Amino acid sequence: MTPDTVALPHPRRRRFRPGRFEPLLWIAPAIAVVVFVFGYSMVELVNTSLHFDGAWTTDNFRVTWSDPTFRTALGHNARLLIAVPILVATSLLISILLFEGLRGWRFHRWALFLPYVLAIPVIGVVFGQLLQFNGLVNQLLRAAGLGGLAQDWLGQPRWALWTMTAVIVWRELGFGIVLFLARLLSVPPDIFEAGRVDGARFFRLHRRITIPQLSGVIIFYVVIEAITMVSWVFNYVYVMTNGQGGPGDATQVTELYIYQTAFQYQSPEIAAAAAVTLFGVTLVLIAIFFRIQRRAGLGIDE
Amino acid sequence: MSRRLLGRVARHGTLIIASAVALFPVYVMISAAFKTQASFLAHPWAPIAGPTLAGFRTALNDQFPRWLGNTVFLSFSAVTVTLVVAAFAGWGFARWSFRGRDVLLGLLVSLMVVPPVVLLVPLFVFGVRIGQISTFRLVILIYVGLMLPFSVYMLTNFFRTIPASMIEAAVIDGASSWRIFRRIVLPLSAAPLVTLGVVNLLWVWNELLIALVFLQDDSKKTLMIGITGFQSRYSLDVPVIMAGLTLATLPIVAVYIFGQRYFVRGLVSGAVKGE
Numbered sequence: 001m002t003p004d005t006v007a008l009p010h011p012r013r014r015r016f017r018p019g020r021f022e023p024l025l026w027i028a029p030a031i032a033v034v035v036f037v038f039g040y041s042m043v044e045l046v047n048t049s050l051h052f053d054g055a056w057t058t059d060n061f062r063v064t065w066s067d068p069t070f071r072t073a074l075g076h077n078a079r080l081l082i083a084v085p086i087l088v089a090t091s092l093l094i095s096i097l098l099f100e101g102l103r104g105w106r107f108h109r110w111a112l113f114l115p116y117v118l119a120i121p122v123i124g125v126v127f128g129q130l131l132q133f134n135g136l137v138n139q140l141l142r143a144a145g146l147g148g149l150a151q152d153w154l155g156q157p158r159w160a161l162w163t164m165t166a167v168i169v170w171r172e173l174g175f176g177i178v179l180f181l182a183r184l185l186s187v188p189p190d191i192f193e194a195g196r197v198d199g200a201r202f203f204r205l206h207r208r209i210t211i212p213q214l215s216g217v218i219i220f221y222v223v224i225e226a227i228t229m230v231s232w233v234f235n236y237v238y239v240m241t242n243g244q245g246g247p248g249d250a251t252q253v254t255e256l257y258i259y260q261t262a263f264q265y266q267s268p269e270i271a272a273a274a275a276v277t278l279f280g281v282t283l284v285l286i287a288i289f290f291r292i293q294r295r296a297g298l299g300i301d302e
Numbered sequence: 303m304s305r306r307l308l309g310r311v312a313r314h315g316t317l318i319i320a321s322a323v324a325l326f327p328v329y330v331m332i333s334a335a336f337k338t339q340a341s342f343l344a345h346p347w348a349p350i351a352g353p354t355l356a357g358f359r360t361a362l363n364d365q366f367p368r369w370l371g372n373t374v375f376l377s378f379s380a381v382t383v384t385l386v387v388a389a390f391a392g393w394g395f396a397r398w399s400f401r402g403r404d405v406l407l408g409l410l411v412s413l414m415v416v417p418p419v420v421l422l423v424p425l426f427v428f429g430v431r432i433g434q435i436s437t438f439r440l441v442i443l444i445y446v447g448l449m450l451p452f453s454v455y456m457l458t459n460f461f462r463t464i465p466a467s468m469i470e471a472a473v474i475d476g477a478s479s480w481r482i483f484r485r486i487v488l489p490l491s492a493a494p495l496v497t498l499g500v501v502n503l504l505w506v507w508n509e510l511l512i513a514l515v516f517l518q519d520d521s522k523k524t525l526m527i528g529i530t531g532f533q534s535r536y537s538l539d540v541p542v543i544m545a546g547l548t549l550a551t552l553p554i555v556a557v558y559i560f561g562q563r564y565f566v567r568g569l570v571s572g573a574v575k576g577e
Contacts, residue, residue: 022479023403026394029387030410030450037421037447038413044424094320097313104317110562111321114328117558117565119508121526122547125533126327129540136330136346170323182570202309231417235510239530255419255511262423263515275420286415 049272060273070274072249073257074281076161080229080253083165083172087225088218090169091176096206098177099184109181116174124239127167128154154240157250164251168236172228176221183217184210216293223289231255231282254278331551334544342541357545360536366546368521369528376438376513376524377506380445381499384453387446389495392457393483397469407458414451418511426515436519444512449502456568460494461487500561501568507554525550 049060064070094112098105115123130136131153138150153163195209211218234255237245245252245260254274262271334342336353345351395407425444426435434440464487472482488495510526517523529550536542558565 020400023394023398023400026397027391027406030391030454031406033387033443033447034410034413034450037425037444038416040428041421041424042416044427045420048424048427094317097317100313102313102317108317108321112324113562113566114555114558115324117504117554118328118551119526119554121508121510121530122331122551123327125529125543125547126331128533129543130327130330139346170327174324178566179570182566227415227417231419234419238510238514239533242534255417258419258422259511259515262426268423268427271423275423278417279420282415282417 045272045275048268049276052269060269061277064270064273064277067270069249069252070254070257073245073252073254074277076251076253077230077233079161080165080168080233081226083169083229084222084225086169087172087176088222091173091180091221092211092214092218094173095177095180095184096210098181109178112177113174115171116178118171120171120235121239123167123171124236127170128240131163155247157247160241160247160250164233164236164240167240168229168233172225176225179217179221180214183214187213219289219292223285226285227282230285231278234259331544331547334541335548336545337541339539339541357539357541358549360539360542361532361546361549364532364546365520365523365528366549369523369525370549372438372517372522373507373525376441376445377503379438380442380449380506381502383442384446384449384502385495385499388450388453388457388498389488389491391450391454392461393487395454395458396461396464397479407454410451411455412451414455418448422511422515429516436517436522438517438522441512441516444516445506445509448512449505453498453502456498457491457494460491464490496561497564497568500557500564503557504554504565 050056050058052059098109098112132138133150133152133155135153137153138147141147141150151159154160191209191213192205195205231254233253237251237253237256238259241247241251243256245256255278258271258274258278261267261274330346333349334346335357336350336355337345338352338354338356341348341351395403421444425440429435429440468486469482472486477485508526509524510530513524513527514530517527529546532546533543536546
């Protein structure tokens, strides 16, 4: 695979040749940036989390883990995971409908993917307006004779996190739909034909044929979304609750906890311990992914 | 027969409802931006009631142009640097095999899953120590770092598909590897480079957390920080808020409309083969 190392040895060896080190020259800039942004930070992070007042200690972790706010935050991230099965089921259904090539499917694909392109801060502000007590969502409910359901969706501790979950689903759905549709379009069509000839109807056809064909990409999507729910929801919470995670701590999540302890309460050690914990959770999720993947014998790329 | 009709209605109905739900907030945002506060309250649903550009005018008279400028500068610099550095590295990984290559590449790619919030505290402490808070330099560096794992992964995969025979022919002609990279590899890679550029641009444009922490100075704020604060300042004037959001969204939606396939291809390329 390496034409120039297979080539005949160069007759004169004195001249400078980048030779063996040439690939490293090409890679070096990327490695340098990555070592700084990731390598340095991770080492420093672990270091900070294990120090207090200049002495080695594990107290930071003990304090963090027993902090009720931190526990609440982690618990909320866990509750957000409920969005994952909803996302998978809904985007499967919609991508299958798109795949059937109903009239206007291109327009629907365009419309359904649009939320994923919008900035989360933009989405947060718009939904913040829509979901107010006098907002358009409640007006819609009242017009439909469901005025009894109308409420301050983001202002009620009981409902705030669920409302947030719905907004997250609204945006993340587009990614799943496009992902599944792209995979469906690359499946040889005769597989579906064979099923149809056998007389399989909608649900049977898709349960027996479509879902097994998509299993690799479904697992990929599950992992991506699970990681999103655990460690990429800061933007939603920050924008929709003015950086508070409120009402009370009804929408407090781990990322916001790290942000607040570091930059509002000025305790980088606690923030570092929480960050190490969050990273650990992310790693566990990824390990589970590889485990499932290996057991199922599915490569993402097949 | 009737069962079949029912199926068709159910399918079309599901798609129409789903698209309506997806478009509804966008519709409200854009239509409200052209109203006055009074007409918004009176006709919140109407497409456009007594269209006015007052909302846009107020938004533009605020610090909007500066935020937009900052975001444009940040996005384009960070994305350009990322593309250059990632293309070099991708070429290095794809062209030569050397000891430890696969481990190095695997390690680099796996960094994709590190949540940025984890890196925040140490990088901020470092930034304070070297006095680079509220400078674009440090933020660009961090953005480049965060975008590199995916970018290198994607470009390495693409460069590997370039036929070895083309490169060998150039080697026999005596071309240096720099020349091969410039004259053969880059021209063949226009599509993946555009795809990657679009996906990365979208990410930087919409990024909030790092900008929030590292760009505290008023003159350095980006669009995303700006509109987050915008909302409380104009809480009683919904059309102004919506006009601001529309302005902030327009460039990205324009890119989306004209380059939909690049978006889709880029986002899907991590998961589906055949792109």
